[in-house]
Amino acid sequence: xxxxxxxxxxxxxxxxxxxxxxxPAPIPLNRLRRPDQPFIEGDVLVGAGNGAKAIATLGGILNxxxxxxxxxxxxxxxxxxxxxxxxxxALELDADDKPTFSGLVFDATGLKTxxxxxxxxxxxxxxxxxxxxxxxxxxxxxxxSTCRKAPQAAAQxxxxxxxxxxxxxxxxxxxxxxxxxxxxxxxxxxxSTLRFFLSPRSAYVSGQVVRIGKSTAAPTTNPVAxxxxxxxxxxxxxxxxxxxxxxxxxxxxxTVIGLDIPPAMAELEKVTDxxxxxxxxxxxxDKAAPKLIADFVQQHFDGIDLVIHNAGITRDKTLxxxxxxxxxxxxxxxxxxxxxxxxxxxxxxxMRENGRIVCISSxxxxxxxxxxxxxxxxxxxxxxxxxxxAKQLKNGVTxxxxxxxxxxxxxxxxxxxxxxxxxxxxxxxxxxxLPIDVAEAIAWYCSPGSNGVNGNxxxxxxxxxxxx
Numbered sequence: 001x002x003x004x005x006x007x008x009x010x011x012x013x014x015x016x017x018x019x020x021x022x023x024p025a026p027i028p029l030n031r032l033r034r035p036d037q038p039f040i041e042g043d044v045l046v047g048a049g050n051g052a053k054a055i056a057t058l059g060g061i062l063n064x065x066x067x068x069x070x071x072x073x074x075x076x077x078x079x080x081x082x083x084x085x086x087x088x089x090a091l092e093l094d095a096d097d098k099p100t101f102s103g104l105v106f107d108a109t110g111l112k113t114x115x116x117x118x119x120x121x122x123x124x125x126x127x128x129x130x131x132x133x134x135x136x137x138x139x140x141x142x143x144x145s146t147c148r149k150a151p152q153a154a155a156q157x158x159x160x161x162x163x164x165x166x167x168x169x170x171x172x173x174x175x176x177x178x179x180x181x182x183x184x185x186x187x188x189x190x191x192s193t194l195r196f197f198l199s200p201r202s203a204y205v206s207g208q209v210v211r212i213g214k215s216t217a218a219p220t221t222n223p224v225a226x227x228x229x230x231x232x233x234x235x236x237x238x239x240x241x242x243x244x245x246x247x248x249x250x251x252x253x254x255t256v257i258g259l260d261i262p263p264a265m266a267e268l269e270k271v272t273d274x275x276x277x278x279x280x281x282x283x284x285x286d287k288a289a290p291k292l293i294a295d296f297v298q299q300h301f302d303g304i305d306l307v308i309h310n311a312g313i314t315r316d317k318t319l320x321x322x323x324x325x326x327x328x329x330x331x332x333x334x335x336x337x338x339x340x341x342x343x344x345x346x347x348x349x350x351m352r353e354n355g356r357i358v359c360i361s362s363x364x365x366x367x368x369x370x371x372x373x374x375x376x377x378x379x380x381x382x383x384x385x386x387x388x389x390a391k392q393l394k395n396g397v398t399x400x401x402x403x404x405x406x407x408x409x410x411x412x413x414x415x416x417x418x419x420x421x422x423x424x425x426x427x428x429x430x431x432x433x434l435p436i437d438v439a440e441a442i443a444w445y446c447s448p449g450s451n452g453v454n455g456n457x458x459x460x461x462x463x464x465x466x467x468x
Contacts, residue, residue: 027174042102051110059084171428189452236311390455405461
């Protein structure tokens with residue numbers, strides 16, 4: 001179902017009505033138009049606090065982009081901004097003729113005390129009002145858990161509150177803000193994540209924190225089809241988010257095995273036929289399902305690179321009124337099946353080196369939801385599973401999770417209108433997301449360049465006001 005309100009308030013009459021009534025006026029989001037589209041264009045300003053560790057890497061990534069890159073100049077707390085490289089043009093922040101920025105990137109890795117946080121104000125205060133529509137703010141800091149001294153940990157942790165607040169201030173422009181916490185020495189792992197957060201692919205991701213660790217050097221890949229040669233399994237692929245995931249991974253070069261229950265085979269085959277993939281009929285709650293899946297992978301491909309656990313169900317009832325089969329089925333589909341499938345694939349050594357596992361959680365698993373004790377329990381369990389398994393995986397395999405917010409699907413279209421409208425508007429971007437938004441975030445996790453992204457839970461929710 002399309003968002004008629006979003007369309008209306010972006011007409012001349014709608015804009016006038018929204019302004020006079022004090023109603024939200026969400027900006028249509030720019031999403032990826034073509035696979036070879038530059039990850040960012042326009043004017044981008046990069047800055048750094050004193051002692052910055054990632055500025056040269058950030059400058060190198062930006063200077064290789066299609067954007068016109070500037071570095072902050074004229075303020076003592078930002079002198080390290082000049083380390084962004086010779087291609088970046090110096091820009092006096094007190095100048096009156098600053099351009100409209102499509103991106104603001106700040107390296108905060110050198111901030112060691114709360115007093116150093118003044119560099120954030122010095123960089124963003126004179127520039128934040130110059131952000132254009134659908135612009136991007138990215139702050140890079142050091143993971144507080146790796147800081148040796150308490151004042152440094154305080155300064156780095158403070159970045160989270162700063163970025164989340166900025167996201168809420170700029171959301172009315174359709175713009176986003178995100179934070180990357182990297183481990184010391186993990187600068188080489190920034191490329192994939194910086195490109196994602198600055199690009200149209202992250203249109204519905206805001207107010208998020210991503211932790212990046214040290215890893216082997218990211219291999220050189222085809223930027224248009226980075227998943228070429230990879231084999232992906234996508235569960236629940238017959239429609240909605242699952243179909244979008246399958247199509248996006250195929251767009252990026254992967255061969256996709258789409259899996260769904262036998263009654264959905266007609267829909268599933270339409271999806272897989274369109275992307276030259278393979279369809280697999282399977283009820284993942286069946287005890288024989290993990291072996292059936294592993295046998296299929298071994299027979300057709302001899303191994304798997306990407307496993308996307310998208311299949312999920314809701315069986316809503318308040319706890320006192322919930323029949324036991326509602327509980328058991330919801331836990332089995334949304335949580336237990338994922339663990340059993342992964343266990344079988346790894347036991348039979350079918351998960352290839354540098355593989356990716358991506359699970360779908362939910363903001364319901366983070367914040368809880370009325371009438372969804374079973375679903376919230378399962379989706380919260382997914383987070384615990386991801387965080388624990390991330391510490392155990394070997395051979396470059398990573399596991400991460402996506403927690404979608406309100407996404408425009410057949411399920412949300414069936415909601416009562418008041419609940420549906422609340423879901424759409426209760427976020428910084430004042431609109432619902434699309435299945436492609438979830439798919440793009442998964443494609444970022446799956447990128448060969450995302451080696452250092454492991455054990456994360458990123459919300460694709462437009463910075464929902466519900467939960468953290």
